[in-house]
Amino acid sequence: MxxxxxxxxxxxxxxxxxxxxxxxxxxxxxxxxxxxxxxxxxxxxxxxxxxxxxxxxxxxxxxxxxxxxxxxxxxxxxxxxxxxxxxxxxxxxxxxxxxxxxxxxxxIAMIFQEPMTSLNPVLTIGRQIGEVLRRHRGLGRREARERAVELLELVGIPAPRQRVDEYPHQLSGGMRQRVMIAVAVACDxxxxxxxxxxxxxxxTVQAGILEVLQSLxxxxxxxxxxxxxxxxxxxxxxxxxxxxxxxxxxxxxxxxxxxxxxxxxxxxxxxxxxxRPGAEGKRRLxxxxxxxxxxxxxxxxxxxxxxxxxxxxxxxxxxxxxxxxxxxxxxxxxxxxxxxxxxxxxxxxxxxxxxxxxxxxxxxxx
CATH class of the missing domain: 3.40.50.300 (P-loop containing nucleotide triphosphate hydrolases)
Structure with a gap:
């Protein structure tokens, strides 16, 4: 437990x-x-x-x-x-x-079902995370960027200092979902x-996302x-x-x-x-x-x-x-x-x- x-x-x-x-x-x-x-x-x-x-x-x-x-x-x-x-x-x-x-x-925050439609395609990942931090925590642009890097690392995105300056279309579906989680938990x-x-x-990606939620x-x-x-x-x-x-x-x-x-x-x-495992083909559900x-x-x-x-x-x-x-x-x-x-x-x-x-x-x- x-x-x-x-x-x-x-x-x-x-x-x-x-x-x-x-x-x-x-x-x-x-x-x-x-x-x-x-x-x-x-x-x-x-x-x-x-x-x-x-x-x-x-x-x-x-x-x-x-x-x-x-x-x-x-x-x-x-x-x-x-x-x-x-x-x-x-x-x-x-x-x-x-x-x-x-x-x-x-x-209170929400992870939406479709990250590609929820993330702004013309703004970098770092800017979208930083917007939440600047609004609710009053951080400056540089402080917000550093915190965005920490959050990307928290949700398991590799090379966070590189990814923070990338756009949503440059990330895989699983990484975009992790970005959505980072935005949602930015202010704890x-x-x-x-x-x-x-x-x-x-x-495999599902398991990683659920592991992130459990860790949070x-x-x-x-x-x-x-x-x-x-x-x-x-x-x-x-x-x-x-x-x-x-x-x-x-x-x-x-x-x-x-x-x-x-x-x-x-x-x-x-x-x-x-x-159930092992029941494939044995009976109609x-x-x-x-x-x-x-x-x-x-x-x-x-x-x-x-x-x-x-x-x-x-x-x-x-x-x-x-x-x-x-x-x-x-x-x-x-x-x-x-x-x-x-x-x-x-x-x-x-x-x-x-x-x-x-x-x-x-x-x-x-």
Missing amino acids: SAASVVTERAMSEPDGPRAVLSVRDLSVSFRSDTRTVHAVDAVSFDLAPGEVLAVVGESGCGKSVTSMAAMGLLPPSATVTGSIRLDGRELAGASDKELQKVRGKD PGVLIADEPTTALDV RERLGTAIVLITHDLGVVADTADRVLVMYAGRAVEQAPVHELFAAPRHPYTAGLLSAVL PEIPGLVPSLDEQPDACTFAPRCANADERCLAARPDFEAPAGTRHRDVPHLAACWHPVPVPAPRPTAGPDLPADKNKEDGQ
Whole structure:
């Protein structure tokens, strides 16, 4: 267990609960146009503890990226945002652009999905990193350049003094992603949002990017919201997982508990569709039947019901609460699910004991 994980676990077990560096409550986001209104996020709540990695997973269009963009205050004017987004106790929902500019890059930062479209192609790498430092730290041009070199070295870019004067098109995709990380952590923000940071990168480069994020967490105590489709990345990186479906949070749990005993049928479906080593060609991967529903409205019902084999009239008539399902063991970090018919908890595997055949065979000398 990493040092940051120990800190997070200790914070989560405090009697009064952890002091969240980022606290989201009943966040809803809708987009209006001339013909329709799309309810992209519906009453999502979560906390992020210092030094914790929270993975947010779900199918495309479930609201993961919209939730993160709302936290950063980067949604377009067509978006209507309600609920609360508190960063170290400061309310960001409804804050003015001037107020948000003071915290973006300094207290909360984001690694965007496409570094080539996020980096300015006509400015050098050093200048783009230095802009954040000059704005929030008041550094001069020469000081900012030296700090940019240090940051490039921190994120694992070779020959940083050479690269600091190069342009984005001169770097590989993996190096551009590392530059995005350097820009995001330039001012040591308490919260880092990583939106699909390993998309379109080969496996080796992905591993390097994730190693950089883990190192930043351990060295700087950065809390990370990791948005990804890759459940393998989640298993290796996250402390806790938030599963979203059709704009809603449907399950939340510590990562190992969620993988071992998912309580929501949607989560169980996602995990069953993961390819296991050695299983190639042996069977067709299970599929979740049906399609993601339209987000033109959010019904007072379970949105997963049309695709769920266990759905009944209750699922179609009332929205389930987001709470600890019956049969869930009490933990300092709760396991929550929004389901009227949660997946049963697997029975614990028995261990060898005096009354088990294993011991009897041992006594018989077999």
